[in-house]
Amino acid sequence: MPVPPKVDLGQGDKLGHFAAYGLLTFVFCLIYDQRATRLAYAAGFILMGVALEFLQGMTGYRTFELLDMLADAAGVLAGMLVLRFLGMRTR
Numbered sequence: 001m002p003v004p005p006k007v008d009l010g011q012g013d014k015l016g017h018f019a020a021y022g023l024l025t026f027v028f029c030l031i032y033d034q035r036a037t038r039l040a041y042a043a044g045f046i047l048m049g050v051a052l053e054f055l056q057g058m059t060g061y062r063t064f065e066l067l068d069m070l071a072d073a074a075g076v077l078a079g080m081l082v083l084r085f086l087g088m089r090t091r
Contacts, residue, residue, distance in 0.1 A: 017071035018078065021045055025079030030088070042080055046073045 028041045049072030057064025 011067065014067055014071040017049070017068050018075040021049060021072045021075030022079040022082070023075075025076045026082055029080060029083045033088075038080065042076050045076050049073065049076075 025042055025045055028045075029038045032038055032041065050069050053064050053066075053069050056062035
């Protein structure tokens with residue numbers, strides 16, 4: 001089985017979740033400029049993070065963590081906020 005990289009921070013994997021979901025959201029929001037589409041992708045990414053955590057909990061070698069879900073959702077929000085901060089408005 002693949003082993004995730006170790007980060008020398010307590011709960012460092014949360015930073016990875018945050019960054020991955022933030023980047024994913026940011027890139028999709030660059031591609032789609034309509035507000036409804038962006039919100040749909042954001043909601044979808046949050047739901048994907050929740051679903052993946054539940055699925056991981058069903059395996060014998062991964063764990064279910066609520067904090068991972070929160071980091072995913074925070075990353076999605078951050079990706080959308082960065083877009084707004086950069087002045088990339090929606091139609």
